[in-house]
Amino acid sequence: MPKNKKFKREHILEIASNVFKQKGYNGTSVDDILKVAGLSRSSLYDSFGDKHSLYVQSLEYYKNIDNEKLGILNTNEANGLKKIEKLFEAVLNHLAENPNDNGCLLVNAAAEMSKQCFKTNQVICNNKSETEKLLTEWLENAQKNKEISLKKPVKQYSHFLYNTLCGLRVMSQSGADKKELKSIVDLTLSALN
Amino acid sequence: MPKNKKFKREHILEIASNVFKQKGYNGTSVDDILKVAGLSRSSLYDSFGDKHSLYVQSLEYYKNIDNEKLGILNTNEANGLKKIEKLFEAVLNHLAENPNDNGCLLVNAAAEMSKQCFKTNQVICNNKSETEKLLTEWLENAQKNKEISLKKPVKQYSHFLYNTLCGLRVMSQSGADKKELKSIVDLTLSALN
DNA sequence: CTTCATTTGGAATGAATATTCCAAATTATT
DNA sequence: AATAATTTGGAATATTCATTCCAAATGAAG
Numbered sequence: 001m002p003k004n005k006k007f008k009r010e011h012i013l014e015i016a017s018n019v020f021k022q023k024g025y026n027g028t029s030v031d032d033i034l035k036v037a038g039l040s041r042s043s044l045y046d047s048f049g050d051k052h053s054l055y056v057q058s059l060e061y062y063k064n065i066d067n068e069k070l071g072i073l074n075t076n077e078a079n080g081l082k083k084i085e086k087l088f089e090a091v092l093n094h095l096a097e098n099p100n101d102n103g104c105l106l107v108n109a110a111a112e113m114s115k116q117c118f119k120t121n122q123v124i125c126n127n128k129s130e131t132e133k134l135l136t137e138w139l140e141n142a143q144k145n146k147e148i149s150l151k152k153p154v155k156q157y158s159h160f161l162y163n164t165l166c167g168l169r170v171m172s173q174s175g176a177d178k179k180e181l182k183s184i185v186d187l188t189l190s191a192l193n
Numbered sequence: 194m195p196k197n198k199k200f201k202r203e204h205i206l207e208i209a210s211n212v213f214k215q216k217g218y219n220g221t222s223v224d225d226i227l228k229v230a231g232l233s234r235s236s237l238y239d240s241f242g243d244k245h246s247l248y249v250q251s252l253e254y255y256k257n258i259d260n261e262k263l264g265i266l267n268t269n270e271a272n273g274l275k276k277i278e279k280l281f282e283a284v285l286n287h288l289a290e291n292p293n294d295n296g297c298l299l300v301n302a303a304a305e306m307s308k309q310c311f312k313t314n315q316v317i318c319n320n321k322s323e324t325e326k327l328l329t330e331w332l333e334n335a336q337k338n339k340e341i342s343l344k345k346p347v348k349q350y351s352h353f354l355y356n357t358l359c360g361l362r363v364m365s366q367s368g369a370d371k372k373e374l375k376s377i378v379d380l381t382l383s384a385l386n
Numbered sequence: 387c388t389t390c391a392t393t394t395g396g397a398a399t400g401a402a403t404a405t406t407c408c409a410a411a412t413t414a415t416t
Numbered sequence: 417a418a419t420a421a422t423t424t425g426g427a428a429t430a431t432t433c434a435t436t437c438c439a440a441a442t443g444a445a446g
Contacts, residue, residue, distance in 0.1 A: 024305045026219035029403060040424045051404065102308050107363055111304035112217045114366040115295050125368040152380065159373050160380040167360030170300055173307040175318040180352050187345065187353040191384035222433060233394045244434065
């Protein structure tokens with residue numbers, strides 16, 4: 001009976017989160033997204049609600065994709081420290097290989113919207129606690145394997161690592177090159193001993 | 194002959210940089226600033242040019258104020274490590290005492306505008322290199338005093354410390370409380386040994 | 387007090403922008 | 417092929433916003 005949708009929800013969210021990442025929430029117009037996504041205004045409004053609702057959905061989509069990547073990382077390697085190293089390596093490579101990608105949607109959202117939009121803040125906080133939870137597991141595993149010997153509570157180190165991750169995204173937009181980012185990661189990881 | 198200005202340039206830039214910090218560049222209207230600053234549209238345009246020019250001037254003003262504070266810190270204590278500790282303490286206190294202050298204008302600008310505006314990028318890069326220069330001096334002094342024993346080049350540590358500073362501004366907008374931020378700083382400083 | 391270079395307030399303009407709306411197009415089913 | 421549920425394109429609307437402009441206000445100097 002009904003005509004089928006010509007687009008996939010996730011495909012649009014992928015595009016929207018990309019545009020929002022480049023230009024921020026207030027810097028992107030609905031038209032900007034339509035132009036790239038190639039679907040009609042009415043379809044967009046019908047499927048995603050208004051611009052703000054689309055933004056929140058884009059954040060959630062982006063967060064889930066990010067966490068999926070972490071999940072894949074989690075299954076690949078048995079070794080806790082290795083997982084942590086791989087994560088930083090992946091972030092580093094992404095930042096270095098996509099110099100015009102404008103960092104990370106969630107970091108940008110934290111800077112632009114966190115204090116103005118409760119839902120944005122929620123996604124950001126959820127992402128933080130989910131990532132830190134995984135980091136905590138990996139750290140505990142690494143400690144058990146005697147790969148590292150932590151002098152302070154594991155949770156503290158997970159905050160520390162997450163902080164470094166946030167910093168890297170800002171640094172990559174402040175003129176730091178890959179070599180510099182790499183050296184920051186090296187020092188961060190050496191602090192685990 | 195001419196009527197004197199009723200406002201001070203720096204006073205307006207103080208207000209403008211504050212509004213831009215809260216709402217971002219695209220999120221603030223010229224009216225938002227006028228309302229808080231209490232001067233007329235024509236005066237603003239006459240003295241500062243258009244909105245974008247005002248934004249860049251606000252960034253520069255903010256950067257200079259920040260660096261002045263660093264300068265004061267620099268004269269207060271003779272001891273390199275103490276200066277570094279005081280800097281982190283000051284940042285920590287500011288973030289904790291101003292939970293609605295939306296972090297740091299320069300970090301927010303890096304996230305929102307760095308890739309879209311060359312001048313914004315310049316101010317951000319200048320701030321980075323100026324701060325890192327000071328950090329390098331302090332680190333060298335601390336090393337000379339045998340307060341710390343660095344295993345890698347000093348410059349690497351200055352990048353690392355600056356990265357932590359950037360991270361803290363993002364973390365404070367991602368649900369981290371003062372205790373958590375403090376623990377990140379503690380781990381960062383302990384990495385200097 | 388008068389003059390006049392300059393600032394000021396706020397109305398006016400024009401361009402973007404978010405959102406709504408409906409006639410036309412589409413396609414799975416009959 | 418005809419039907420009908422649903423999507424689609426794009427015009428229409430209303431709002432916000434940056435910027436311009438000029439008459440009125442200001443106050444230092446003569």
